[in-house]
Amino acid sequence: xxxxxxxxxxxxxxxxxxxxxxxxxxxxxxxxxxxxxxxxxxxxxxxxxxxxxxxxxxxxxxxxxxxxxxxxxxxxxxxxxxxxxxxxxxxxxxxxxxxxxxxxxxxxxxxxxxxxxxxxxxxxxxxxxxxxxxxxxxxxxxxxxxxxxxxxxxxxxxxxxxxxxxxxxxxxxxxxxxxxxxxxxxxxxxxxxxxxxxxxxxxxxxxxxxxxxxxxxxxxxxxxxxxxxxxxxxxxxxxxxxxxxxxxxxxxxxxxxxxxxxxxxxxxxxxxxxxxxxxxxxxxxxxxxxxxxxxxxxxxxxxxxxxxxxxxxxxxxxxxxxxxxxxxxxxxxxxxxxxxxxxxxxxxxxxxxxxxxxxxxxxxxxxxxxxxxxxxxxxxxxxxxxxxxxxxxxxxxxxxxxxxxxxxxxxxxxxxxxxxxxxxxxxxxxxxxxxxxxxxxxxxxxxxxxxxxxxxxxxxxxxxxxxxxxxxxxxxxxxxxxxxxxxxxxxxxxxxxxxxxxxxxxxxxxxxxxxxxxxxxxxxxxxxxxxxxxxxxxxxxxxxxxxxxxxxxxxxxxxxxxxxxxxxxxxxxxxxxxxxxxxxxxxxxxxxxxxxxxxxxxxxxxxxxxxxxxxxxxxxxxxxxxxxxxxxxxxxxxxxxxxxxxxxxxxxxxxxxxxxxxxxx
Amino acid sequence: xxxxxxxxxxxxxxxxxxxxxxxxxxxxxxxxxxxxxxxxxxxxxxxxxxxxxxxxxxxxxxxxxxxxxxxxxxxxxxxxxxxxxxxxxxxxxxxxxxxxxxxxxxxxxxxxxxxxxxxxxxxxxxxxx
Numbered sequence: 001x002x003x004x005x006x007x008x009x010x011x012x013x014x015x016x017x018x019x020x021x022x023x024x025x026x027x028x029x030x031x032x033x034x035x036x037x038x039x040x041x042x043x044x045x046x047x048x049x050x051x052x053x054x055x056x057x058x059x060x061x062x063x064x065x066x067x068x069x070x071x072x073x074x075x076x077x078x079x080x081x082x083x084x085x086x087x088x089x090x091x092x093x094x095x096x097x098x099x100x101x102x103x104x105x106x107x108x109x110x111x112x113x114x115x116x117x118x119x120x121x122x123x124x125x126x127x128x129x130x131x132x133x134x135x136x137x138x139x140x141x142x143x144x145x146x147x148x149x150x151x152x153x154x155x156x157x158x159x160x161x162x163x164x165x166x167x168x169x170x171x172x173x174x175x176x177x178x179x180x181x182x183x184x185x186x187x188x189x190x191x192x193x194x195x196x197x198x199x200x201x202x203x204x205x206x207x208x209x210x211x212x213x214x215x216x217x218x219x220x221x222x223x224x225x226x227x228x229x230x231x232x233x234x235x236x237x238x239x240x241x242x243x244x245x246x247x248x249x250x251x252x253x254x255x256x257x258x259x260x261x262x263x264x265x266x267x268x269x270x271x272x273x274x275x276x277x278x279x280x281x282x283x284x285x286x287x288x289x290x291x292x293x294x295x296x297x298x299x300x301x302x303x304x305x306x307x308x309x310x311x312x313x314x315x316x317x318x319x320x321x322x323x324x325x326x327x328x329x330x331x332x333x334x335x336x337x338x339x340x341x342x343x344x345x346x347x348x349x350x351x352x353x354x355x356x357x358x359x360x361x362x363x364x365x366x367x368x369x370x371x372x373x374x375x376x377x378x379x380x381x382x383x384x385x386x387x388x389x390x391x392x393x394x395x396x397x398x399x400x401x402x403x404x405x406x407x408x409x410x411x412x413x414x415x416x417x418x419x420x421x422x423x424x425x426x427x428x429x430x431x432x433x434x435x436x437x438x439x440x441x442x443x444x445x446x447x448x449x450x451x452x453x454x455x456x457x458x459x460x461x462x463x464x465x466x467x468x469x470x471x472x473x474x475x476x477x478x479x480x481x482x483x484x485x486x487x488x489x490x491x492x493x494x495x496x497x498x499x500x501x502x503x504x505x506x507x508x509x510x511x512x513x514x515x516x517x518x519x520x521x522x523x524x525x526x527x528x529x530x531x532x533x534x535x536x537x538x539x540x541x542x543x544x545x546x547x548x549x550x551x552x553x554x555x556x557x558x559x560x561x562x563x564x565x566x567x568x569x570x571x572x573x574x575x576x577x578x579x580x581x582x583x584x585x586x587x588x589x590x591x592x593x594x595x596x597x598x599x600x601x602x603x604x605x606x607x608x609x610x611x612x613x614x615x616x617x618x619x620x621x622x623x624x625x626x627x628x629x630x631x632x633x634x635x636x637x638x639x640x641x642x643x644x645x646x647x648x649x650x651x652x653x654x655x656x657x658x659x660x661x662x663x664x665x
Numbered sequence: 666x667x668x669x670x671x672x673x674x675x676x677x678x679x680x681x682x683x684x685x686x687x688x689x690x691x692x693x694x695x696x697x698x699x700x701x702x703x704x705x706x707x708x709x710x711x712x713x714x715x716x717x718x719x720x721x722x723x724x725x726x727x728x729x730x731x732x733x734x735x736x737x738x739x740x741x742x743x744x745x746x747x748x749x750x751x752x753x754x755x756x757x758x759x760x761x762x763x764x765x766x767x768x769x770x771x772x773x774x775x776x777x778x779x780x781x782x783x784x785x786x787x788x789x790x791x792x793x794x
Contacts, residue, residue, distance in 0.1 A: 278673040346696070348739060396688065397742035435690040465740065482708060487700040612756030 006433045007131050008039040008064040009122060010055055012046035012071035014101055019044075021105035023115040027070055030119045034126045035303035038062050047077050052084040059088040060329035066094045066129035070122050073102040081211025091134030093580065093650055098125035112541055120663055124461070129663035132657045140629050143328040146567045147172065149220055149510060152180020153199060153553060155333035158207045161564030162331075163211035167571045171206065171215045172234055173505065175264070175645065178203055184265065184359065185335055186366040186373075188553055189416040190447035196281060203283045217288055219506075221322060223330070223513040224603065227540030228576045230327045235465070238318040239274070240289035241323055245313035252305035252314060253277065261293045263370075267360045269378065272532035275305045275314075276439050278366060289314075327568040330514060332524055333560070334507045334538070335413060335545040339394045339497040343401040345392065348467040348499055353379040354475060355467060357499040365420065375425060377494055380473065384493035388477050389414050389432040392465045394500035396435070403500045403521060408550035410498035411438050415451040417496065420453040431458040460488070469496050487609040503547055513602070516541050520569035523549050534563040536601075542566050581650035582631035583638060585624040587612050589645035591624035596637035596646055603648060604630035605637060670717035672757055680746075684711035687745045693737035703727035707737050710750045722754050729755075746782030759792060766792035 009031035013019035018063045020605050028040040040064045043051050046069055058064055063347040067090065069081045074097040082092035101117040108114040146162050148155045151173030162169040162377040171178065182188075183203075185195035206212050215234055241252075258275035264274040270276075274294040277287045295302035296316060306314040324643070338359050341349040355378045356364070367373035375385055391410055394402035418430045437459070439445040451457045460481035470476050473490045481488055503522040511518040517525040524547050527535040534543050544563040545556045570576075585596075587610065598607045604627045611620050624637075624646070638653065640645040647653055670678070677684070678763060693707035694700055705713065705725045715724040722728070731751045738746040767788055 141746075392690070392742070396690075398686075398744055399742060402742060435688065461691075461694035463690045463695045465694075465736065466693055478695060480691040480700075480708070482689065485706060487694060487697070528683070620761045 004061065005036040005066045005132075006038045006057070006064050006644060007034075007036045007061060007066040007126060007129050008058045009034075009037055009041075009068045009070065009126065010042070010046050010051075010058075010101075010135070011042040012051070012069065013042065013044045014072060014105075015044065018071070018105045019117075020557075021108060021114045022100055023111060023119045023555050024070075024118075026115050027100070027118045027122055028095065028363075030070070031070075031122050031126065034123055036066070036130045037126060038500045039064065043398055043584070045069050045082050046316045050662050051500060052080070056088040059085070059090055063206070063654065064090065066090075066132055068096050068098055068122060068125045070098040070100045070125070072120065072405055073103075074098050076164075076296050085388045088381070091136075094129065094132050095133040096125040096129045097130070098122045099277040100155055101488070106216055113531050122664045123665070127658040131652070131658055132650070137577040137580050137626050139575045140226075140228055140578050142571060142573050143326040145169065145325070145327050145510050146329045146331060146333045146571060147220075147232055147325070147327040148333055148544075150180070150333035150335055150504075150545070151175075151178030151214065151216065152333060152335045152545065153182040153202070154335065154547075154556045155180070155240070155331070156202050157557050157560035158331050158333055158542075158544045158564045158567070160202065160209065161204075161214050162567055162571075163563050163570045164208045164209070165457075165536040165564070165571075167568060168211045168213070170215060170327070172220055174213065174219050176239070176276075176288045176541040177278050177284070178206065178214060178216060178219045178285075179281070179283070181359075181379065182283070182553060183207050183279060184267070184362055184366075186362045187416060187420060188370075189412045190415065190443045191253070191443075192420070200281045202230070207283045207341060207563055212605075214284070215323075216284060217440055218548070220510060220513060224628065225326075227538075228328045228573075228600070229629075230273075231542065232325050232330070234323050237288065238291075239318050240291065240294075240300045240315055240318050241287055242313040242315050242318075243284060245311045246286045246309075247311050247313075248287075249310070249464060250277070251308050251310070253287055255304050255308045257302065257304060257416050257596040258293055258295050261290060266370050267357075269360060269363055284433045286313075290318075323546055328665070329540050329542065329570045331563050332507075332510060332514065332516065332547050332561075334504045334524075334547040335512055336501045336505055336546040336550075339403065341393070341497065341499060344393060346466045347393065347464070347495065348469055348475065349497065352469045352475060352495075354384075354468075354473075354493065355495045357497050358410065358417065359499070361417055361496050364628075365417070374419060375428075382493070383425070384428060386429045386490070386492045387431070387494045387496065388467075388475075388490070388492040389418060389430070389496045389498065391432065391434040391498045392463070392500075395498070396622045400439055402405055405521060405550065407498075407501045408438075408439065409501070410553045412441070412444060413449065414441070414496075414498050414553065415448040415457070417459040417532050419447075419455045422451075422457060425657070429458070430456075431460055431492075433460050433462055434463075434464060437586065441554075465493075475568075488532075497553045501546065503552055507547055512542050514538060516543075523547065536565055542568060578629060579633050580628075581648060582628045583633070583635070583646055583648050585641075586645045586647065587621070587623050589643050590623045590641075591623070591645070592624075593642060594624075595640045596624055599630075599636045599640045601634065601636065602630045602632050602658065603630075666729070667749055671717055673714050673717045676714055676722075676750060676753040677755050678753075679756045680749040681749050682711075682746055682753070682767060682772075684714045684745065684750070686743045687711040687747075688743050692740050692742060693745075693747045696736040696740050698734060699727075699730045699732055699743065699787055702730040707747045707751075710747045710754075711745065714750060719754065719757070720753075727751065728758070731755075 100120040146169040258274035262268040291297040363369040395407040462482040464479040542563040733792040
């Protein structure tokens with residue numbers, strides 16, 4: 001730090017992105033006046049091969065010790081320029097970026113003002129480089145095992161792909177079985193193949209795979225560590241049934257007297273017993289006892305399931321168990337649910353059993369569902385003659401009632417439902433009220449048109465304003481046909497609501513544990529919306545399926561594979577380079593107060609007694625010590641330290657003050 | 666207020682509605698109990714304001730057929746609230762100078778014993794110059 005730097009400043013035009021708003025020549029000219037700067041130039045595309053060559057050439061010819069690139073955001077090209085510097089023989093941490101695109105040219109119109117600001121930004125970066133010191137990355141190990149949170153189609157596919165690549169992977173699923181939402185679906189668009197027929201083999205494959213362990217009825221409790229070396233506590237909830245002993249015969253569920261509990265799998269449309277397996281193809285095929293509704297657990301009497309179990313598998317004494325595992329990579333595949341419809345009472349969902357959501361219709365249409373696959377009204381079991389589908393219920397709704405986004409899957413599954421109903425019950429009239437029909441996707445629009453053209457589904461452009469249950473049991477639907485400019489009042493026997501989907505409720509907790517970021521709608525955020533769509537901004541955490549945004553099965557499977565590849569790419573490495581911008585305590589300034597230890601979110605700071613030499617006085621003091629492998633460089637400790645002893649390497653207090661001084665000069 | 670502004674601009678200003686937010690879903694018209702009595706339908710209000718054709722809107726039957734039940738305001742998924750637009754349009758008419766809309770002599774025939782006195786007072790404030 002003490003020696004004088006020889007700094008080169010490189011100003012990028014970014015085509016016209018920067019040059020149209022910022023006088024780049026002027027920025028280079030002004031930079032030359034700054035202390036330490038021995039070279040400044042501008043070029044059309046600094047990130048190009050030719051641009052990087054200019055940097056290398058200047059390093060060689062002018063003997064540069066530090067570099068400032070005035071260009072786009074460091075998120076975009078910091079790595080590019082650091083690598084270029086390294087190839088030219090410079091320490092990569094001697095490179096600083098002045099963001100004159102996102103922070104300047106893109107947000108300003110006035111060229112004079114923008115140029116002034118660009119000069120200031122360059123000045124700040126130069127002031128910082130003057131104080132930069134070479135840093136060296138450390139190394140950390142990689143635990144060659146992945147964790148997948150969620151056992152739906154997204155989680156299953158990700159796990160299978162990782163397992164096939166030869167790495168062990170664990171699936172943690174909170175419900176008693178893997179399968180997720182897809183297992184609840186009847187048929188899938190646009191091919192109309194049966195959902196269970198294509199999902200069940202995958203479930204079996206996952207459960208039989210030698211590299212896959214499945215923890216069902218389990219939840220992630222705590223996550224610590226970092227990329228390559230996560231430590232995860234998993235709570236295996238008490239199943240009350242011994243997994244090893246149970247043969248899956250089902251006698252316990254049959255004999256259980258507590259039968260009036262809403263079936264989660266059938267969306268509450270029918271009941272299940274207190275000891276239950278969610279569905280026939282469940283994996284594992286081992287029931288759980290729902291302790292809240294079990295007579296034995298509520299009153300201490302009963303115990304019928306234990307008596308009838310030939311295998312002696314029922315175990316009322318079983319307790320939650322917490323297991324701790326190490327993982328190198330974590331994939332979130334937590335999935336979705338439909339929104340609550342409490343705020344949409346104009347559709348009478350709470351008033352009539354014959355107003356149902358599309359997911360409920362899936363169960364009604366399914367042969368293993370509450371009606372045995374027979375299309376009937378849930379109020380009186382009669383076959384409906386007129387069915388109205390309402391699109392965008394809660395989707396594309398920016399008020400506090402709904403979700404501002406398009407749920408993406410509803411147009412297609414509604415076309416599917418309408419088509420299947422018209423196919424099986426040709427005398428049933430089907431009307432679909434829509435705002436827009438959105439069917440991008442291979443063979444998707446053709447599918448929707450087939451519903452309208454070949455199956456005679458009546459598509460009405462307009463919304464439904466109100467559904468009113470009538471004394472005769474029918475439903476009066478008041479809607480509008482915008483193309484006819486007419487209000488429609490029609491009687492229906494059944495109304496199906498294309499209810500908006502939202503991320504599964506537990507996702508916030510998971511995101512917090514993973515320190516993965518989440519958006520306003522609780523969708524997990526990707527590291528880059530276009531270029532890093534399956535990675536979370538948190539290193540080592542990947543995203544699969546609807547937890548990242550609404551998507552259908554083909555897209556989910558594609559994304560699941562992509563997330564797996566990213567995880568495999570990480571697991572394939574033996575060592576990872578760690579960020580050298582970690583905290584460091586000045587042993588002479590540290591007063592041993594523990595404030596930093598308390599704020600550190602990564603548990604990277606401990607205190608140790610160490611002998612110090614304070615201007616000739618030798619004494620043993622209690623001093624903060626940072627574990628560089630754990631420190632993520634967040635800086636919480638540096639702002640907490642009352643004596644200014646904590647510094648972030650590469651972002652020291654001196655460097656930041658120098659930047660501020662340069663800006664305010 | 667609002668002098669020198671077009672009537673459509675005045676309607677926007679009074680109602681606070683941004684008609685650009687409308688996605689033409691028609692939920693307002695689907696909800697409107699006076700739909701059949703209206704010549705310009707609730708979902709069309711926005712386009713009249715957008716196209717600066719306030720005159721047609723102001724002279725429409727719809728202006729006085731709206732019951733202000735606010736179903737369209739309550740249910741609009743995009744926070745456009747066409748009911749506010751029509752109310753704004755009414756206001757531009759009501760606020761025109763030199764026009765009285767409520768004659769004292771009309772009152773007796775409309776009088777309802779259940780009608781609160783306060784309503785009459787506010788009606789006079791609003792509809793008399």
